[in-house]
Amino acid sequence: MKRIFLFLLLLPLGLFATKPAQPNIILFLVDDMGLMDTSAPMMVNNAGKLVAQPLNAWYRTPSMERLAKKGIRFSQFYAHTVCSPTRTSIMTGQNSARHRTTQFISPRGKNTGDHGPDGWNWAGLTPDDVTLPGLLRDAGYRTIHVGKAHFAPPGHPGEDPSNIGFDVNVGGGAMGQPGSYWGQDGYGNLTPKRETWAVPGLEKYYKTDTFLTEALTIEAKAEIDRSLEGDTPFYLYMSHYAVHSPFQADPRFEGNYAESEKDERSRAYATLIEGMDKSLGDLMDHLEVRGIAETTLIIFMGDNGSDAPFGDSDNIASSAPFRGKKASRWEGGIRVPFIAAWGNPQAGNPVQQKLPIKAGGVQSQVGICYDVFPTILDVAAAKSPVGHVVDGQDLKPLLLGDRDPDRKDVFLSHFPHEHRNNYFTSYRAGNWKLIYHYLPESGRDADRYELYNLRRDPSESDNQAVAQPERLARLTRVMIRQLDAMEALYPEVDGVEQRPLVPSPWIGAVL
Numbered sequence: 001m002k003r004i005f006l007f008l009l010l011l012p013l014g015l016f017a018t019k020p021a022q023p024n025i026i027l028f029l030v031d032d033m034g035l036m037d038t039s040a041p042m043m044v045n046n047a048g049k050l051v052a053q054p055l056n057a058w059y060r061t062p063s064m065e066r067l068a069k070k071g072i073r074f075s076q077f078y079a080h081t082v083c084s085p086t087r088t089s090i091m092t093g094q095n096s097a098r099h100r101t102t103q104f105i106s107p108r109g110k111n112t113g114d115h116g117p118d119g120w121n122w123a124g125l126t127p128d129d130v131t132l133p134g135l136l137r138d139a140g141y142r143t144i145h146v147g148k149a150h151f152a153p154p155g156h157p158g159e160d161p162s163n164i165g166f167d168v169n170v171g172g173g174a175m176g177q178p179g180s181y182w183g184q185d186g187y188g189n190l191t192p193k194r195e196t197w198a199v200p201g202l203e204k205y206y207k208t209d210t211f212l213t214e215a216l217t218i219e220a221k222a223e224i225d226r227s228l229e230g231d232t233p234f235y236l237y238m239s240h241y242a243v244h245s246p247f248q249a250d251p252r253f254e255g256n257y258a259e260s261e262k263d264e265r266s267r268a269y270a271t272l273i274e275g276m277d278k279s280l281g282d283l284m285d286h287l288e289v290r291g292i293a294e295t296t297l298i299i300f301m302g303d304n305g306s307d308a309p310f311g312d313s314d315n316i317a318s319s320a321p322f323r324g325k326k327a328s329r330w331e332g333g334i335r336v337p338f339i340a341a342w343g344n345p346q347a348g349n350p351v352q353q354k355l356p357i358k359a360g361g362v363q364s365q366v367g368i369c370y371d372v373f374p375t376i377l378d379v380a381a382a383k384s385p386v387g388h389v390v391d392g393q394d395l396k397p398l399l400l401g402d403r404d405p406d407r408k409d410v411f412l413s414h415f416p417h418e419h420r421n422n423y424f425t426s427y428r429a430g431n432w433k434l435i436y437h438y439l440p441e442s443g444r445d446a447d448r449y450e451l452y453n454l455r456r457d458p459s460e461s462d463n464q465a466v467a468q469p470e471r472l473a474r475l476t477r478v479m480i481r482q483l484d485a486m487e488a489l490y491p492e493v494d495g496v497e498q499r500p501l502v503p504s505p506w507i508g509a510v511l
Helices: 002-016 062-070 081-092 130-139 181-189 190-197 213-226 265-291 368-380 469-485
Strands: 024-030 072-074 142-149 168-170 235-239 296-302 338-342 360-363 410-419 421-429 432-437 451-452
Touching: 002 181, 002 265, 024 081, 024 265, 024 368, 062 265, 062 296, 062 338, 062 421, 062 432, 081 130, 081 368, 081 432, 130 235, 130 368, 142 213, 181 190, 181 213, 213 235, 213 265, 235 265, 265 296, 296 368, 432 469
Parallel strands: 024 235, 024 296, 072 360, 142 168, 142 235
Antiparallel strands: 072 338, 296 338, 410 421, 421 432, 432 451
16 A cells, blocks of 8 residues: 555656756857957956957947857957867867867868878768767757858768758858858859859859858758757757958948948958857847747857958967967967857746856856867756767856866867968966977977966067976976877878977077
């Protein structure tokens, strides 16, 4: 009798128990957008207060400002120096030195360079790889890819995102830039000389005035609506081709820059930024109209430093006050905007309770592109399989507005190739940043090393390699240990790997 009573008592709990609600997730990824390419300030002073920079007054991004008020922005968020390494890190949770896609994948060839390692992973992701969308799909998500993919070269399975974890692919292929942003050109498909970079699909917009950024936004909203027809949450990887070259002006915004003294390409770049921002705002509005803003997490980020068409890869210009731009070893090449927010923050909302993001918050602790993988898995109640190494750390404590005392504030960007700047690894630990040159132009061992205190010298103008020889040697050893643990590949000269060298005691005197 007792057993029957206990069964009847527990029966309603079993009948009415429900699976915890999973949020919808949008990863809004912008190509070649640096930390300063926005009107939403991202920099903080040593007291942790936001400080507007001159370039913030040039760009118009009201939707980014709106998103930042809803959530938290990072002043020190890092990506790799070029796009494919970062995109593969987001997909796998691994540093590029480990997954070995260390260069951008070219649709025209292997792109190794004169001394790049022959064995780098130029073939990209495959159906056998563990990927973020694949794991989310296994956890019950409908996974949507819209826009730039750039995960593998032509003829390889990973060229099509639907082969590597996405249920839907809109506009994604092997190329890293669009043939054209203009519908009249069919986004490159109607112009023979641009066919290598032509955006696949989107035929219904050909020979229209629909700008590529707008077409992708329309398609993304339609895919959100299709997801809502089912009973599953969605993961939208909203990956804009903007603001990558070609710098073709978005006619919707040209009038905002007509009086500017900047050149035509810089004005066109600003219209690409503003068009991207409109896309963000349109998606946010759509979430509200469909009544799912409070159950949708939005993560906004860039994939590498700015490639704005002013200044070169060494000077302080397009990323001011940082030095450098896309593909460089400087902060301007690897620091990117990052904002995380709920579409509609609500105190006590059951979906948001697991991740109550600090609205209006500013986080100055370091975050990294491969941190996105474990963070999204945690929010989605999904898991990475045993045996898959994850270099990223869950951003949850930082998104709450706290400082994570257990977090390893390190970032290693490994670039054993030639592209604007040659063959380097940059390694950050705390406030210190080491840059190691594998093939210094002078040929001197003394010129292999740069060392900066980023807290005191964010523009990287005061090389401390001579003044701090013990710190230089210690950081170099730690960097080498991490590279070896990831089985990193190195530049090659006459078939011989150019492994990094610990500085000798006499280096300081030679410098």
